[in-house]
Amino acid sequence: MKLLLDSTRCQGYGLCQEPAPELVELDEWGYANVIAVVVPAGTEDAARACAESCPNSALRVEG
Amino acid sequence: MTTIRLPTAQPPGTALGAAPAVSENAGAYRATGGYADATGPEELLADLAASGLRGRGGAGFPAAVKLRSVRDRGGSPVVVANGEEGEPGSAKDRWLLRARPHLVLDGLARAAAVTGAVRGFVYLSDPAAGESIRRALAEQPPPLPVEVVEVDHTYVAGEETAVVRRIDGGPALPTAKPPRPFERGVGGAPTLVSNVETLARIALTAARPDLRHAIARHTLVTLSGGPATPVLTEVPYGIPLRTLAAQYGNADATGALMGGLFGGLVDARALDLPLEPGALTAARTALGCGAIHFLAPDSCPVTTAADAAAHLAAESARQCGVCVSGTAAVGRTLYGLAAGTAGPDTADNLHRWSQRLPGRGACGLLDAAAGIAGSLLRSFPELVRSHLAAPCPVCADAAPAAGRRRLTVAVPEVADAPRQARVPAPPPARSPSSSPSAFPSPTALPLPALKGTP
Numbered sequence: 001m002k003l004l005l006d007s008t009r010c011q012g013y014g015l016c017q018e019p020a021p022e023l024v025e026l027d028e029w030g031y032a033n034v035i036a037v038v039v040p041a042g043t044e045d046a047a048r049a050c051a052e053s054c055p056n057s058a059l060r061v062e063g
Numbered sequence: 064m065t066t067i068r069l070p071t072a073q074p075p076g077t078a079l080g081a082a083p084a085v086s087e088n089a090g091a092y093r094a095t096g097g098y099a100d101a102t103g104p105e106e107l108l109a110d111l112a113a114s115g116l117r118g119r120g121g122a123g124f125p126a127a128v129k130l131r132s133v134r135d136r137g138g139s140p141v142v143v144a145n146g147e148e149g150e151p152g153s154a155k156d157r158w159l160l161r162a163r164p165h166l167v168l169d170g171l172a173r174a175a176a177v178t179g180a181v182r183g184f185v186y187l188s189d190p191a192a193g194e195s196i197r198r199a200l201a202e203q204p205p206p207l208p209v210e211v212v213e214v215d216h217t218y219v220a221g222e223e224t225a226v227v228r229r230i231d232g233g234p235a236l237p238t239a240k241p242p243r244p245f246e247r248g249v250g251g252a253p254t255l256v257s258n259v260e261t262l263a264r265i266a267l268t269a270a271r272p273d274l275r276h277a278i279a280r281h282t283l284v285t286l287s288g289g290p291a292t293p294v295l296t297e298v299p300y301g302i303p304l305r306t307l308a309a310q311y312g313n314a315d316a317t318g319a320l321m322g323g324l325f326g327g328l329v330d331a332r333a334l335d336l337p338l339e340p341g342a343l344t345a346a347r348t349a350l351g352c353g354a355i356h357f358l359a360p361d362s363c364p365v366t367t368a369a370d371a372a373a374h375l376a377a378e379s380a381r382q383c384g385v386c387v388s389g390t391a392a393v394g395r396t397l398y399g400l401a402a403g404t405a406g407p408d409t410a411d412n413l414h415r416w417s418q419r420l421p422g423r424g425a426c427g428l429l430d431a432a433a434g435i436a437g438s439l440l441r442s443f444p445e446l447v448r449s450h451l452a453a454p455c456p457v458c459a460d461a462a463p464a465a466g467r468r469r470l471t472v473a474v475p476e477v478a479d480a481p482r483q484a485r486v487p488a489p490p491p492a493r494s495p496s497s498s499p500s501a502f503p504s505p506t507a508l509p510l511p512a513l514k515g516t517p
Contacts, residue, residue, distance in 0.1 A: 006239035007383040008425050029388040033423060 001039040002062045003047045005032055009058035016059055019049035024059075032058065065154055065285070065293040065475045068310075076274040078263050078283055079297045083162055085478050086195055089203040092165035096270035098203065104176040110272045111265065114279035120145060120221070120258030121325060121351045123340045126265065129255060132245045133178040136253035140180040143230065143249070144171045146187040146259040147214055147221035150323030151374060151471040152354035154295055155283035156259050160185075160192035161477040163263065164199035170262025172205050173269050178255055183209040186226050186256075188216035189474065218378035222426045223256040225380075236380045237426035258352075282353050284338070285472055286311040288319070289359030293472040298338060304355070305334040313357040318364055318442060322351020324371045324431045324470075327438025328364055348438070356470065363457040365450055368439040369397040370466030375432045377467075386424040389416060390432045397436070398463060400447065403454025410447055413440055 003023055012030035023036050023046060032054075039047040039061070051059040067083045075095060080087060092098065102110070112127035133140050144167055148156040159167060171183050183205065185196050193213055200209060212230050214220050220235040227248045229235035248254020257265075260283055267278045280300045284307070287293040291312035298307065308316040318330045326349035329336075336342055340350050358364055376394035379386045393416055399405040417437025421430040440447060449455070461469070 004239075004241075006425070007385055007423060008237075008239055010384055012384050027385060027419070027423075029385065031383075031385040031388070031423075033385075033419075 001044050001047060002037055003034050003039050003050065004037070004060050004062055005034045006058050006060075007031075009056050010054075011056050011058070013055050015053045015055065016050045019053055020046040023047055023050055034059075065295055065473045067158070067475045068294050068296040076267050076271045076278050077281065077297055078159065078163070078166070078260060078267065080163055080166070083158070083295075083477075084475070086161060086198075087163050087165060089165055089199065092163070092169070097165060097169050097266060099270060102269040102272055104173070106272070107173060107265070107269050108177050110268050110275045111279075114268065114275035116261070116264055116268065116275075116279040117340060118258055119260035119264070119282065119352065121150075121323065121349075123350065126257070126261055129245065129257070130174060130177045133180075133253045133255040136245065139182075139252055140178045141249040141252050141254040142171055142175045142178060142180040142183045143226055143254060143256045144168075144183070144185045144259050144262050145221055145223070145226055145256050146185065146189070146192055147216070147226070147235075148352065149216070149218040149221045149378075150325075150352050150354050151218075151467065152287055152320070152323055152356050153285045153352045154293070154472045154474045155285050155353060157187075157189040157192050157474040158295055158477065159259050159263055159283070160187055160189065161195045161474065164195045165203060166263045166266050167259045168196070168199055168203070168205055168209070169269070170259075170264070170266035171209065171257075172207065173265055174255055174257060174262060175207050178253075180255065181207060182249075183207050184212050184230055184249070185209060186212045186214065186221075186230065188214050188220065191474075191477070195477075217380075218375070219380045219426055219428055224426070226256050227254060236382055239425045282338075282350070284353040284355060286355050286357065287472045288355075288357035289313045289316070289362070295475055300339045301337045303334070304329075304336055304338055307338065307355065308334060308357050311357060313359060315360045316357040317360055317362075318358040320356040320358070320367055320371060320470075322349040323354040324375060325349050325351040325427065325434065327434040328358075328368060328442050329438070330442040333442070347441070354472070361457070363401075363446070363455055363461070364439065364443045365397070365401050365446055365455060366458045366461040366466075367469075368435050369394075369401040369458070369463065370461075370469050371435045372397045372432055373463065373466050374470060375428055375435070379428060380426070383424045383429070385420070386429040389420045389423070389429050392416060393420075393432045393436050397439070400450050401455065401458035401461070401463070403450070403459070405451055407451070409451060410440065413437070413447075 116126040117123040224238040244254040372394040376390040413436040420433035
């Protein structure tokens with residue numbers, strides 16, 4: 001599974017980091033940065049929750 | 064003003080051609096072996112794979128691999144000749160469209176034949192280039208429908224996803240990847256977006272397959288910086304950057320801004336590197352689109368870094384929040400360094416951004432800004448320290464408002480071609496006896512300068 005970020009959609013809400021701090025970090029301006037594009041085994045649910053948390057649909061899981 | 068320099072003799076197989084200051088008509092192009100049927104699509108693809116021709120838009124991706132990946136998607140592919148050069152220090156793509164439109168269109172038709180494409184586009188911003196291409200299309204109608212799409216000149220308009228978006232009727236702004244155009248491009252079809260010089264070299268290879276290696280190992284370069292007049296010329300891979308600097312008229316260059324803005328800054332020692340994509344990448348710089356801005360001894364690399372970062376910040380498409388914030392931060396910090404107002408955390412901030420910003424935006428603009436910051440720290444650490452200790456008089460004399468002008472190169476002027484009667488095509492050439500040594504050698508010294516104006 002991959003966790004993909006469309007940077008053009010990220011508005012820096014910061015909600016994505018809460019369900020998956022091991023997958024996404026927020027930079028010094030509050031924008032999301034995906035740490036693990038290839039989602040490690042066992043964190044698939046966190047990745048899905050992370051994608052669903054974005055009010056602007058900037059994140060999605062694939063595969 | 065930008066002059067064009069012809070490397071000594073002009074044998075067949077060069078992109079500059081024999082008369083770079085005059086727009087080439089179909090007859091003159093055909094006389095060089097262009098538009099001939101000698102090399103079929105499969106044979107051409109094999110020649111391109113053998114020569115290892117790399118794309119000339121900046122990324123340097125192998126042309127044969129790109130052609131194959133579009134062809135193998137099936138469906139009804141689209142081919143695009145990308146002539147929108149956003150790098151301020153590059154003039155070669157606009158020159159090519161103005162001076163050798165048939166070479167580009169021949170390359171586009173051949174790329175279409177290889178990929179099975181049914182539609183073609185020429186994408187450009189330069190009005191003179193547009194006029195030249197339209198005239199050429201009328202003079203020699205291509206074997207597939209080809210449309211000219213014009214766009215406003217910006218730094219990101221030539222990025223491949225921006226090209227697709229604009230042709231599809233949207234703004235010329237990059238989109239997130241994947242998908243890449245070869246997967247889903249114009250109208251959803253697999254799309255080859257190819258730089259116009261790459262297409263020119265594809266057409267040259269079709270005309271002279273015996274010269275394929277030399278064609279793949281020569282490249283157009285735009286040289287600028289210092290007091291010398293900018294130069295557009297064609298050089299072989301392997302020529303030392305220092306030799307180029309000397310030929311250009313800046314023998315005492317203290318470094319260079321490489322590859323447009325993408326290769327970052329290199330110091331004087333790096334001028335011993337050969338102009339060769341692999342060697343430059345290994346040295347953490349890049350050939351990019353072949354734009355090299357040599358740093359003059361009386362200039363300061365910090366000024367150039369600040370100019371480059373300011374340009375990138377101004378040209379951000381403002382789609383990605385991280386790019387708006389990141390390019391502004393790098394630009395503001397380098398401006399402060401040049402102005403003598405930099406804070407104590409300047410070097411740490413620049414270092415952090417150089418490490419963490421690459422890859423974060425939808426396109427490469429933010430990577431370029433990060434690369435400017437990182438390469439300044441890496442190549443000129445002493446200068447960064449001295450600028451933090453005391454204001455730099457050279458930077459103080461260089462008005463920031465003139466930064467864009469300092470980095471921008473004008474396109475050489477191309478005169479209209481006289482209307483000529485058609486010249487019969489020469490016999491097809493595929494003689495194994497011809498060798499790349501027909502090309503000018505790396506040490507061949509220049510070079511009569513042709514007249515050129517912006």
